[in-house]
Amino acid sequence: MATARDLFEAVPPDRRRQLTDLAREVSLPRATRLFEEGRRADRFWIIRSGQVALDQHVPGRRALVVETLGRDELLGWSWLFPPYLWHLGAQTVGPVEAVEFDAASVRALCDSDAVLGRAMYRYVAETVADRLHGTRTRLLDLYGPQGVEPDD
Numbered sequence: 001m002a003t004a005r006d007l008f009e010a011v012p013p014d015r016r017r018q019l020t021d022l023a024r025e026v027s028l029p030r031a032t033r034l035f036e037e038g039r040r041a042d043r044f045w046i047i048r049s050g051q052v053a054l055d056q057h058v059p060g061r062r063a064l065v066v067e068t069l070g071r072d073e074l075l076g077w078s079w080l081f082p083p084y085l086w087h088l089g090a091q092t093v094g095p096v097e098a099v100e101f102d103a104a105s106v107r108a109l110c111d112s113d114a115v116l117g118r119a120m121y122r123y124v125a126e127t128v129a130d131r132l133h134g135t136r137t138r139l140l141d142l143y144g145p146q147g148v149e150p151d152d
Helices: 013-020 103-112 114-143
Strands: 021-030 033-037 043-049 052-056 063-069 088-092 095-102
Touching: 013 103, 013 114, 043 103, 063 114, 095 103, 103 114
Parallel strands: none
Antiparallel strands: 021 095, 033 088, 043 095, 052 063, 052 088
């Protein structure tokens, strides 16, 4: 489930330049491993084209894909919350074009500019809430009662 708006739309217009100054365009080939669960979260991306699979380690098995992200979606939010460790792993499904940000630089910018910081935290919180809602819906589809009439 995509967030309601793009990161750059979430930031007040007079603060966008500060954020774009920290951005860099990247091209990622198919099957590029971007991060691993439990490792240091030192950057994040806004996907411009292509898809990235988020996966979770399952002991004794291959990592299980839990969600696939695409155009204009935020890839990575663990960089914003201590202890700054990835909660999942991520790998490109095909070629991906993205905007990449250095997490420490963006955190420092958020700390120095309360307006921009509030906008970033709100954007990430909305993203997490949207994804949690999507996860709950998928869980209900998988494990919810099938064909049960609602209580009146």
